[in-house]
Amino acid sequence: MDSNAEKELEKHIQNQVSWDALPLHAKSILENSQTKWKQYVIKFSIKHQLRWKTNLVRKFVSDERLYYQEIVRSSVSKLVLYPYHIIDKLVGLLNVTPFKYYLVMMTETMANSKSYDELPNFTAVDCLRMLGVGRNQYIDMMNKCRTKGFLFKKKKDVIKSLLPSRTMEKSIEYWWILNAGLHIAEEERGCSQEELDILSELRVSPKQAGIFDRESVLSLLARGLIFIDVPIANSDFISVPPLEGFVMNRVSGDYFENLLYKIFVSIDERTNIQNLAELIQVDEELVKQAASLYCRLGFAKKKNLEPLVNNDDQTDSVLIKTKWNQSWIDYNASISSNSNSGVITQQQQQQQSQQQSQQESNISEESTLDVKPILRIGLIFDSSIIAFLMMGNLGYGLKNHAVTMFEVGKLANEALDDFLGELAKIDIGEFVDGEARRYATSAVALRDTIRFLRYNEKIPATMAGLDLLSCERMNSLEEATRQRVLLKNYAMLISMSPFATDSCPVISVTPAHFGPAIYEAASIWFKLYVYSIVGTGPNSILLPKGSRLKKIPNVFRDCEKLRICSLDHESMNINLSQLLPTVNEALLSSPVLVQAFSYVKFDSSTTKQSRHASREQTIREQLSIIDVPFPLDPLPETTSNSSDSSANYVITGEYTSENMHLHPDVRRIDNIFDLSHSIGYISMLRKEVHVPTENCYRTTWIPYNIYFGIPIFDASLNQRVFEKIERYQLLSESNIAQHNHCSRVLSINLLRFISSTCPPVHPDLDVIDQNKINTTLPSVQNLPLPTQNISFVNGSLEF
Structure with a gap:
């Protein structure tokens, strides 16, 4: 039975429709069997712990007491929460209090030698509140049971002797x-x-x-x-x-x-x-x-x-x-x-x-009243930030906030004062180089981002406050529900950048979103699209899922390091010698983008980093990537009067982080994608090419990627993005309208590019009006998969 059929039957149960009044289509789902209808009603009612007296189940189960007994039995076996909404019946008819309920559950769980981790989150919380049994207490009692060496039939007696005889519930409010x-x-x-x-x-x-x-x-x-x-x-x-x-x-x-x-x-x-x-x-x-x-x-x-x-x-x-x-x-x-x-x-x-x-x-x-509401800014984060806060040994006070961000999926403006106080205690100087320092740096950048968005006087007065929103939790809502929640509460959304590979950005047109405009804009497709439009980038090959790489492609034979990007794992840097086994393993579950990253023989970067160390920060530290925040500053006044002044302007000496915004490819990217209204940065990759005639290496810079949102991994880049937001008033209402239009044009062109390389992603894409910026684009959370090898080699895209 599919989900739509189940929803239809559930609707009829909730409306207490009898068998005779059941529509013909619903009866056909049940194979015209009244017995199956009865079984389905009983099963649904027990699963959802419906009250007997006011629901359809009373017509099929005459014994109210027996019905509630089955609810208790089923709920205990499935380790679900105590049904507090029918507590009057469970206590009044069965004398099953929450304490007795969890006492039976804990006894059965321990008698069957189950792990404490098998208890669902909310159930574990209520067990701790009622019985005082948390993870440590559970493990200790299990160890004591094992040392007793009793037969199974006596094991429950031993367990009961270790559990409390009275409820541990103490917290009661006056209004209960x-x-x-x-x-x-x-x-x-x-x-x-x-x-x-x-x-x-x-x-x-x-x-x-x-x-x-x-x-x-x-x-x-x-x-x-x-x-x-x-x-x-x-x-x-x-x-x-x-x-x-x-x-x-x-x-x-x-x-x-x-x-x-x-x-x-x-x-x-x-x-x-x-x-x-x-x-x-x-x-x-x-x-x-x-x-x-x-x-x-x-x-x-x-x-x-x-x-x-x-x-x-x-x-x-x-x-x-x-x-x-x-x-x-x-x-x-x-x-x-x-x-x-x-x-x-x-x-x-x-x-x-x-x-x-x-x-x-x-x-x-x-x-x-027809009064314009005071809305907030929503800062979108992904699970990697939570990992920084929980695993970085940054302070015990941050743990509760990290748990809230993960479980609730939101840290509201009312809690940010305390959160900022905890973040302010972090001293980066206390951490040596390595993961701990990266965690601390990201936490400090998050603190600065919250302060900037929350206290900046240049942010429009129509926005009051800031909420931190989890992209994972927001995307778990149905699309229509998510849009209603966002529209009611937020004037705009701003994403952190970059997201982890397995995280999907929150897509929104209204309120405006400064981040990836569609899911595809944060995927491996976007890199190929940028390279094909700009005409330059690292040599890359996109391999479809399920294919096999039998030999090292000629284009990579002179590489020392390669970058492996898939849809379900964080990107990693590998040596050329590890290319075949690494890529073929990844191809079993995902398409893979292989990119040339270093031709330098003396590059000593590690083979594979951990989840967080392997993100773009590692690339910047070990493979010399320079990030350029946009909007770009104007070219110097001494530039040529040519119509294509950005292409004619050439600097003398090496490109650095101070002058990379003058690079012709950077200016070209800015022109093509119209980034003057958006928040983010362009990443340029150093390419060292050996010149045999001169017996030396020549340094060039090529585009690596475009990221939308506020960077959290780099404190210096973080501050430079803030300067751009203030200088160009990117959060003003007039700029938001321009940003929405630019994002929509980019999204449509990206979707057309993807459709040109594989079966049409959206058949109706050609009829979408680019001027209607307030309608949702047909982006898909499950990214389209390539069906053939797609390569970008020496400035040319090939299928």
């Missing part, structure tokens, strides 16, 4: 709702009178936790006599600060887990739950379930906290017990004019409610 659980006489006999009084009140109706004594609440929770509900309303605003205590294990692909990550990258504290659900087109109840879970796990905070209220109409005031945690006391002090008394009067509650209603009314009124 307490509910009475199942009556357990044995547990109630050990309760104090105050605890019994709390139980009596809760059996009448659920109440906010803040009106009770904290220690009594925790005691009742540990005994399993009460359970907690974290209420989220449509009007609530949720913020996600840097994650603390997140367990990075694995992603299971469970539907609810996918939803959690989808909401993670989409949520912001300026959008309430109802608007967020509309934005990402997800049912409001599912969004509230996700937000409730974030708050429960401590990963999110509710911004519009309601006053502490008493549900007892006969009580005129609410007394906050002095034993409760400090956060509740602080809250009481902030909203009460008489903080010493610890009492909120009914009049004060009414005033607070009126103020809150007025604020919500103002927000609603502002949203309906």
